[in-house]
Amino acid sequence: MSVNHDHNHTTSIKGKKLFFTILLNIFITVGQLIGGLISGSLALISDALHNFTDVISLVISYTADRMTKREQTLSHTFGYKRAEIIAAFINGVSLIIVSAYLAYQAAFRLITPEPIATNYVIWLSLVAIIGNGISVLILQKDAKDNLNMRSAYIHLFSDLIISVAVLIGGLMMHFFSIYWIDPLLTITISIYLFFLSLKIVVESVSILMLFSPKHLSILDIETAVCKFPKVKNMHHVHLWELNDKDIYLEAHLEFEEDITLSEFDAVCQSIEEMVRKDFNISHTMFQPEFFREDEKVLIIQD
Structure with a gap:
């Protein structure tokens, strides 16, 4: 009973942290979008759009x-344990799409700065740094154990x-009038986002496709x-993997002797403790199996 209570308490804390960061990023997005449109900074608008995808x-x-x-x-025997994996996949794909769009827009601006x-660019990027810095600190601990x-x-x-x-680019444009730095930063940001989000997509797809965890060897388990x-x-x-926390193993065990059900339970309990x-x-x-005529190979082609 205490385990369920602790899990629900942890989930509740995570939810509160996420809700606070949502409100904070809505404020940042609106401010950057307005500032980007007024200033004409594509980098600031791209940061605002990325903030919007954050929201x-x-x-x-x-x-x-x-x-x-x-x-x-x-009717839902696993519950909704994979909801977070689906969310991670959607978030990763959205970042890839946004990064491609921003790079496309920046390419035209790079030709004609x-x-x-x-x-506006300098002050609003400072606001975004503070806001995102607070959000990062809030979620940092939970990010280690949850996809x-x-x-x-x-x-x-x-x-x-x-x-x-964006702040560095704003300062360079302000003091040196190097306006091509704005679209160049946008392209650099887009490339960075693409590879960052691709890892999340690959990891979430691996779980959704029921692939074996990369860090485990079936041969070692056998x-x-x-x-x-x-x-x-x-x-x-x-x-x-059902999600990024629960790993499942199912298999046929062939025994050398025709053991009783109670003996099988005892062996199973010992194996369960070992694999855990x-x-x-x-x-x-x-x-359990004893003298059953079937294929004795690790992976059966169903």
Whole structure:
């Protein structure tokens, strides 16, 4: 009972943090968009658009965080545990689209640079640095253990870096009238965003496609399982991540002897404790077999 309470308490704290960063980024987005339109700075507008995608991504992350609180039911036996992974995927894709659009727009501006009212760029980028810096600090701890929070954190951290770049560009334009630096910064920012978000997309797709975790070896797990008494082999294995916290393992276990059900339960309990401790596998499902004629290979082509 205490475990559920702690989990709900942690989820509630995460939700509050996300909600606060949503409000903060709405304020930053509106200010930068107005300032960008007045000053004519494409870099400032691009930062505002990226901030707007931050708001959308944070709303998605906040919604997903709330959905994970829902209980499992007969029609939703896994509950909504993958809501955060879907949110991370959407956030990553949105960043890739935005980065491509900004690079496209900046390419035209690079050919024909335009004068920019740099005062707006400097002051509004400073505001964005402060706002995004606060948001990054708020989400930093939760980003280490949660893919959804990490995608939101990367959105905000990238915005912090972008705002610093925009400030540097604003200062260079103000003191040296180097206006081509504005679209050049935008292109650089776009490339940075693309590769940053691609990692999130690849990681979330891997989980959604039920790929085995990269840090685990099925061969190592098989070796460890087959060391238990009376276990002849392990085959027909499936290993996947439900989300970025829960790893599932299911397999057929063939025994050397026709053991009783109680003996099988004892062996299973020992194996479950071992894979949880050594491989961080949280859920296991084993099917017992004795002298059954089927393929004894690790991966069966279903």
